[in-house]
Amino acid sequence: MREQYQDPLFVRQGRGIVPTNFAVELHADIQEPLSLLIDGAESRETFEPMNSQRTFRVSSHKDIDLLLVPPLKRYKQKHAPHVSIQADIEHLNEQDRQEDLRRRRVDVILATVPLKDHGYHNQLLLEQELVVTVSKSHPRIQESITEEDFMRESHLLWRTQRQNTNTLDSVAVDANLPARKIAYSTGSTVTALMLASETDWLCVTSKWHALKMADKFDLNVFALPFETQKVPVYMTWHQSQKRDQGHQWLRSAIIASLEEADIA
Structure with missing residues (x-):
């Protein structure tokens, strides 16, 4: 890689080596596609809800959390006791929502407005009178x-x-x-x-x-x-997670928990 880029990637410092500024910049450029490649490989792994210790991240609004979190917690305890679901990131800026979904900082977003840009999937969860x-x-x-x-x-x-x-x-x-x-x-x-x-x-x-x-x-x-x-509530996710078995389970769990609580 040093010959390819004609620039040193590491330099000696004391008894060790440290990355150069160029290496740090290169890492920033390749970090996202590399993460997507790794995530893509992981998405093909079999997901077993009863045994999985995976952490999912849901971005929502505090008012939607009141609807979702209690029934989803009950559903998780019954069907996936070791899975962790974090619902603590609230997006008020649409660009931030898109960026975090694309970079997989969050798995799904729940909001009253769908993301209509190419590459995002929206599913209507419920409508509030x-x-x-x-x-x-x-x-x-x-x-x-x-x-x-x-x-x-x-x-x-x-x-x-x-x-x-x-x-x-x-x-x-x-x-x-x-x-x-x-x-x-x-x-x-x-x-x-x-x-x-x-x-x-x-x-x-x-x-x-x-x-x-x-x-x-x-x-x-x-x-x-x-x-x-009525005011709609949508679940939105990025197309890169479409085939992820764990992500499929999360989406199904959200829908099922709302139905069991007679909210959807």
Whole structure:
């Protein structure tokens, strides 16, 4: 290789040798294709869930984790007790999501927007209906809510971004909804619901999260007073992992765990 590149790759230092700057740069250039080649060989290995000690990495959002992690943990304990699943990387930048999937820093991404670039596969996991929640002690809204009520009140903004807008506006059938009065914005459903319980602010969130927390936070849950589409959740992975038996198991485990929990 030294003759091929006409540049020394290592130099003597003391009693040993160290890589030159050129060698370090060369390693950076070949590290990714070499890793893909090694991973490709590993993907042909037989995956035995009950015996495997493999670690999988899932990038998600904290609100999706509330849906997925408990049933996936139960499924893993039953079918793959020694497998480790890490769900602690949250991507807010689409370019970072693509890069980490391509480099296999993560195995799958769960998000409300699919990756449409060539080389990525997307599977719809579930669709979440949106509802509006209010404190049971709300001074003006008790038994029902009208569109006029909805627009008159102040709101907690659930700041999960979809298609360069907030979640509600991205799925509203009427694209010309009047601007709401935003009192507070947060990226956490639990934070939004807790604040709704302690104030007279309205909180729009998924029906699953609202019903899960309604009794604990003393909330009323109402259907939205206008038509909306459901919020989708996609599972996305890179095509280089398509034939990986372990990766196939992970995707199947995510789907099966959601179905067993009656979420999908």
